[in-house]
Amino acid sequence: MTYPHERFAVKAACDLNEKNVSCCPVERLLGVVSGQWTAYLLWVLHQNGPQRFGALQKLIPGISTKVLTERLRMLEASGLLLREQAATIPPQVTYSLTPRGLELRALMDGLGDVARRWDAEGWRPPVR
Amino acid sequence: MTYPHERFAVKAACDLNEKNVSCCPVERLLGVVSGQWTAYLLWVLHQNGPQRFGALQKLIPGISTKVLTERLRMLEASGLLLREQAATIPPQVTYSLTPRGLELRALMDGLGDVARRWDAEGWRPPVR
DNA sequence: TAAGTCACTTACCAAAAGGTGCCTACTTAC
DNA sequence: GTAAGTAGGCACCTTTTGGTAAGTGACTTA
Numbered sequence: 001m002t003y004p005h006e007r008f009a010v011k012a013a014c015d016l017n018e019k020n021v022s023c024c025p026v027e028r029l030l031g032v033v034s035g036q037w038t039a040y041l042l043w044v045l046h047q048n049g050p051q052r053f054g055a056l057q058k059l060i061p062g063i064s065t066k067v068l069t070e071r072l073r074m075l076e077a078s079g080l081l082l083r084e085q086a087a088t089i090p091p092q093v094t095y096s097l098t099p100r101g102l103e104l105r106a107l108m109d110g111l112g113d114v115a116r117r118w119d120a121e122g123w124r125p126p127v128r
Numbered sequence: 129m130t131y132p133h134e135r136f137a138v139k140a141a142c143d144l145n146e147k148n149v150s151c152c153p154v155e156r157l158l159g160v161v162s163g164q165w166t167a168y169l170l171w172v173l174h175q176n177g178p179q180r181f182g183a184l185q186k187l188i189p190g191i192s193t194k195v196l197t198e199r200l201r202m203l204e205a206s207g208l209l210l211r212e213q214a215a216t217i218p219p220q221v222t223y224s225l226t227p228r229g230l231e232l233r234a235l236m237d238g239l240g241d242v243a244r245r246w247d248a249e250g251w252r253p254p255v256r
Numbered sequence: 257t258a259a260g261t262c263a264c265t266t267a268c269c270a271a272a273a274g275g276t277g278c279c280t281a282c283t284t285a286c
Numbered sequence: 287g288t289a290a291g292t293a294g295g296c297a298c299c300t301t302t303t304g305g306t307a308a309g310t311g312a313c314t315t316a
Contacts, residue, residue: 025247026240027168032253034162036273043154053293064275069294077254089282090292100251107238112154114231119153123228125160126205164304181263192305197264217313218262 032078033104037063038071039111042080042101046108050096080104160206161232165191166199167239170208170229174236178224208232 023031033039037060044059045051051059056068072095075081080101086092097104161167165188172187173179179187184196200223203209208229214220225232 025243026171028253029239029243029246030167030171034164034167036162039158039162040155043158054291065294066276066296067274070274074254079251085293088292089284090290091281091294093293100246103242103245107235107242110235110238111157114235115153115157117231118157118228123207125156126202193264194266194306195304198304213263216262217311218260219264219311221263 032074032080035071035074037067038075041068041071042075042097042104043108043111045081045095045097045101046105047112050094052092052094056095075101160202160208163199163202165195166203169196169199170203170225170232171236171239173209173223173225173229174233175240178222180220180222184223203229 033042041056041060044056048055048059053068053072056072057063057065060068072081072083076083076095080098082096082098084094084096086094161170169184169188172184176183176187181196181200184200185191185193188196200209200211204211204223207226210224210226212222212224214222
């Protein structure tokens, strides 16, 4: 079944993964989560629970609506995110982690731990 | 003590930031690690131990010398990788994880676990 | 003498990714 | 009667990225 909102961005979602159709499991998983903003988006959802589109934009300063939409579609198509639309006016769309998405919990927690520790140590990425 | 949105000062700091210098620790860490090939490169080094340039090319089929070089330089500048060059002819360059790079061990192991489990379950990224 | 080795570097080009502004639908609030 | 609010879609354009091919140095091997 195809929903109206899928017209745009499903192709984009697939493009992000085109190269990972046949490869090792780790490479395949990384193909989904290692794009720009993607892992951070998942982390934000792990930290803050289900969020609406507008809330995600505020939680991820700097992301454009285009990219946010693409990432949400792609993660939904990957089975990590659930999109629920309330038929209200204006519409309310809520994104939450699926059970599979929640399986990343340990990874996300570990990510936060390392990030906070290194930050406290004053670690900074190289200036490009 | 959540990041990055819950506090005015933090949000302001985010907004004032140049786009390369992210304020949230998780965002900063992901900025280094989440480029194409980057996390996979780290995973390969975790799995296989120190490797020479040519060996990495074989362990990561499909990566070009240009991108492999760029990623290695970037991770070296980030303090995650150590580059050791033997002054032989032809030169022998070996890349290994620094102590900081080794701090990602738990994350890499978790990554491998999830990837293998999902793979065994038949999970696949979305394809056109 | 020529070719091969290793780890790149550089230049060039095509493709992909991302930003921006404008647009939609519909109702409620001013 | 007009503005605001929600969740995007779409077209256009610029920036970024990645691949390819060719070259480098200094020595060894055929």
